[in-house]
Amino acid sequence: MAGTTVADDGVVERAFALAAERSGIATGEAFESALEYVRDTMGQSKIEVFRVLADDDEDAAQRANSAFEGAYAELVASEGVAEIAGAADVIRELRGAGASVVLTTGFSPETRDAIIDALGWHELADLVLSPADAGRGRPHPDLPLTALLRTGASAVDAMVVVGDTVSDVESGVNAGAGFVVGVLSGAHDRDALEAAGADAVIDSIVELPALLGLRGE
Template identity: 55%
Template sequence: MSLDIRLVVLDMAGTTVADDGLVEQAFQAAAGRLGVEAGSPEHARMLEHVRATMGESKISVFRHLFGEEEKAQTANAAFEAAYHDLVDAGHCAALPGAAEAIAELRGRGRKVVLTTGFSRSTQDRILTALGWESIADLTLCPAEAGRGRPYPDLALTALLRTSTESVRQIAVAGDTGYDMLTGTRAGAAVVAGVLTGAHGEERLRADGATHVLASVAELPALLAG
């Protein structure tokens, strides 16, 4: 059966943007702000949760880890400040072929929406650092879509905002199991996992990947088939 994909929803960190451990470095700063000592059993437990939930809204992760809303907000603010410092220091780069893939998808008449688990301020910091302010038709963060991953809200908000007619015209691509869950729960026809980020093929397929690609650079060819 041929695909009629009109909307491509792409994750950022780990999918189109290199992570290179930035999330974990920023988490270290957030944990330290709350008095969690690096190398302690508590720190190790928290870091394991951060890795398992890559792709989820960061404030949701901190709410799970710290329980109290005040502590979660403090941790999230420390995380964002640390991440912004890393981006400002030049530790932010597009993954090879990502910009070209986005341009090719849009050149074929498809809408492209970039999504993230970060806040709008962090998302904008990354877009500005890469010169990507106009690279996509739309960019979305969890606060603009109701709920973040693994819920379908980001993909469905992208559908609504781009006036796409059907969920079967959506392709979702990401590097985490939570991206795959977002795509499957939204009813996307293509849910593509990429191996440039947090999770491996086993996790991606377990969470619903219809395809697993070496990188997002392979996505235009997949959708052209």
């Protein structure tokens, strides 16, 4: 979601900075390297990211994750959240053409739902999934495969996976998706997305219908 259909504008990084301060998981000289790890792992399950930063100290990871969720919710409440320009229209167009659309995120269900509430997207997509709904987060294949099963899609190779991070692309590749698309509206650049295995890279989600050969681009 964030970076692909939802504008991030640095909110994840600012929420992490607040979480680090409040939980003490990465302070002083350790903060910059931890922030770089957060950037590199954009798209992955946030609790898994915090487990790495906490050296597998589960209590510390859970405290940091809770602090992150609280900070992110505060920022959404105070600053609002916006879609990537045209994203909602693209989702409606895809569904109108007969495709099932599932939004996936590395956020917890609570944070995910706060974003959906703020955008008023409750009926927009067929499903919205977090790692907690699927088993494991990205780059594992669980999220796209869960989306496939729960929407009753015809075959794995009929699935299109779209995302702005290396983890998004790797998740689609690992799931055996027929077409994996990187977008440049979020965390990672063209070289990184192509190296991860993207079949195509586009500037924004608004270019997806044309890429898929649909009318009304």
